Amino acid sequence: MTISETFLVRAREGRAFRVAAGTDVRVVNTHGTQVVDTWAFNAADPAEFMSMEHSRLHMGRLNPIVGDALVTNFRRPVLTLKEDTSGGVHDTLLAACDQYRYELLGYSGKHDNCTDNLHAALHEIGLHVPLTPAPLNLFENSMPDANGLITIKPPISPPGSHVALRTEIDLVLVFSACPQDMAPTNGAAMRPCDVHIQIFGPTPS
Amino acid sequence: MTISETFLVRAREGRAFRVAAGTDVRVVNTHGTQVVDTWAFNAADPAEFMSMEHSRLHMGRLNPIVGDALVTNFRRPVLTLKEDTSGGVHDTLLAACDQYRYELLGYSGKHDNCTDNLHAALHEIGLHVPLTPAPLNLFENSMPDANGLITIKPPISPPGSHVALRTEIDLVLVFSACPQDMAPTNGAAMRPCDVHIQIFGPTPS
Numbered sequence: 177m178t179i180s181e182t183f184l185v186r187a188r189e190g191r192a193f194r195v196a197a198g199t200d201v202r203v204v205n206t207h208g209t210q211v212v213d214t215w216a217f218n219a220a221d222p223a224e225f226m227s228m229e230h231s232r233l234h235m236g237r238l239n240p241i242v243g244d245a246l247v248t249n250f251r252r253p254v255l256t257l258k259e260d261t262s263g264g265v266h267d268t269l270l271a272a273c274d275q276y277r278y279e280l281l282g283y284s285g286k287h288d289n290c291t292d293n294l295h296a297a298l299h300e301i302g303l304h305v306p307l308t309p310a311p312l313n314l315f316e317n318s319m320p321d322a323n324g325l326i327t328i329k330p331p332i333s334p335p336g337s338h339v340a341l342r343t344e345i346d347l348v349l350v351f352s353a354c355p356q357d358m359a360p361t362n363g364a365a366m367r368p369c370d371v372h373i374q375i376f377g378p379t380p381s
Numbered sequence: 382m383t384i385s386e387t388f389l390v391r392a393r394e395g396r397a398f399r400v401a402a403g404t405d406v407r408v409v410n411t412h413g414t415q416v417v418d419t420w421a422f423n424a425a426d427p428a429e430f431m432s433m434e435h436s437r438l439h440m441g442r443l444n445p446i447v448g449d450a451l452v453t454n455f456r457r458p459v460l461t462l463k464e465d466t467s468g469g470v471h472d473t474l475l476a477a478c479d480q481y482r483y484e485l486l487g488y489s490g491k492h493d494n495c496t497d498n499l500h501a502a503l504h505e506i507g508l509h510v511p512l513t514p515a516p517l518n519l520f521e522n523s524m525p526d527a528n529g530l531i532t533i534k535p536p537i538s539p540p541g542s543h544v545a546l547r548t549e550i551d552l553v554l555v556f557s558a559c560p561q562d563m564a565p566t567n568g569a570a571m572r573p574c575d576v577h578i579q580i581f582g583p584t585p586s
Contacts, residue, residue, distance in 0.1 A: 229476035229515040238529035271434035276456040310434040324443035
């Protein structure tokens with residue numbers, strides 16, 4: 177028996193969770209249009225973290241499908257994709273957005289961004305990590321074409337669709353509801369939205 | 382007028398170079414079958430480094446072609462691909478090999494690897510960098526197929542072919558002649574080979 181608890185990740189914000197090994201974590205694309213930058217750190221040693229460049233070789237593909245495990249920079253499985261009702265389009269290729277990205281797009285002044293969200297969310301739970309791993313960009317629609325050309329298109333995930341990830345070790349998970357509002361990353365309307373995180377834990381005895 | 386100097390990077394080893402902005406650096410695939418893991422760090426601040434996940438968005442493609450610039454984690458151009466006589470097949474997707482990789486392939490004992498080569502080469506010039514960025518894997522033949530499936534195939538680069546990279550800022554460049562001898566990364570014979578680095582500097586006045 178398990179119980180679940182649902183958490184809100186507000187549009188443009190990030191949130192960190194300590195999650196034990198063997199937990200199922202659902203990332204729910206509540207409005208369907210929202211990309212969720214996702215990171216995982218070994219709770220016992222954040223120098224070990226989920227790595228896209230190691231995961232692509234381990235999976236043998238660009239984009240995880242149900243059954244695939246993502247691995248750390250020490251090549252250990254860390255998250256397994258258990259369910260995917262989103263259409264299966266995600267991204268492992270692109271960096272988290274950052275202040276530089278918005279300045280290059282023409283924004284002046286401070287813009288919310290996933291890189292700052294990661295570090296703020298870690299700070300909230302008392303952690304500092306001196307680098308920004310490439311994230312797993314859930315629901316991001318940027319698969320290269322047959323010539324390897326990359327364009328960012330609106331997500332295809334239906335409202336309320338989700339991915340379920342099983343934690344393989346004790347983790348710190350961080351999710352950022354990407355603040356991108358100057359490109360169609362988060363839909364043609366370029367309007368970041370809330371998402372929900374549902375964590376299935378063992379029933380307390 | 383410029384002069385050039387040629388340096389050897391021995392099979393299975395790495396080597397670091399301090400190179401001023403505006404320099405042309407040729408990476409010569411002397412035997413044609415050798416992958417060269419390549420890193421670039423801002424000489425003034427190694428916390429800024431060439432980043433594959435930022436470069437793919439900047440270039441709009443998986444694989445650099447002549448004229449493309451690779452960028453740092455601060456999204457600044459750092460190396461521009463000026464010439465490519467190798468056939469144009471490189472890799473930006475896969476992590477540097479490491480001890481874990483060889484253990485997973487069944488090797489017992491210490492195996493030479495590009496990750497250790499990077500840090501040893503930096504140490505030789507008095508630098509310490511607390512992370513291993515994803516490298517630009519010159520000549521590596523691992524482009525995904527139309528379904529996004531990744532397999533590592535022997536390089537297609539002819540013997541003596543090269544890429545020329547122009548430095549856009551003062552850099553520390555590191556090259557590792559990949560020690561992979563348990564997969565066809567470095568050719569069907571799985572035999573790592575020497576490569577050469579040719580650096581074109583201004584004529585001393």
